[in-house]
Amino acid sequence: MKIYTKQGDGGFTRLADGKGLSKSDFRLEAIGDLDELNSHIGLLICKVDKDLGLKLQAIQSSLFVLGAHVASDSKEALGNMELISLQDIVAMEDNIDALDAKLEPMRFFILPGGNESIATAQIVRTVCRRAERSLIRWVQASEHKDYEVAMAYLNRLSDYLFMICRYLHHSLGIPEIPWNSGK
Secondary structure: OOOOOOOOOOOEEEOOOOOEEEOOOHHHHHHHHHHHHHHHHHHHHOOOOHHHHHHHHHHHHHHHHHHHHHOOOOHHHHOOOOOOOHHHHHHHHHHHHHHHOOOOOOOOOEEOOOOHHHHHHHHHHHHHHHHHHHHHHHHHHHOOHHHHHHHHHHHHHHHHHHHHHHHHHHHHOOOOEEOOOOO
């Protein structure tokens, strides 16, 4: 199967279920932002320890499932892929709590940076926030009511990614950079 047609696509594409759609549609924005988030998580995995990498890889799988659901309304195309569940959120909250237990309480806003792995984690966190906003925009525009848990999952994922940033500061012995408001 060739990847290109030599004709261009005129700004249109097809979803997994064959439905044609403008590339400017909120649905494609959400799919693209989820894909970008997944790619950035892949980069972050290259910069963290094996245990954290495996947890992030499980999240990547969940994001692929979420992307598949956004890309198709066809039950046949989705097969037995279950959309993100409340148990997935609880598991992530457990991961957040485990990291938080290793850290000092936060006393100030933290500037992104410190080293490359921490800065990468901060980028992943902000891309996650954008993916959340894109999913919300599509859900609101399309009135898909079954994505409430998925939206909460992305919100919680950005929290987890922030805790990963703090954990990396701690585990690498790199002080957090406080934001100085100038006040």
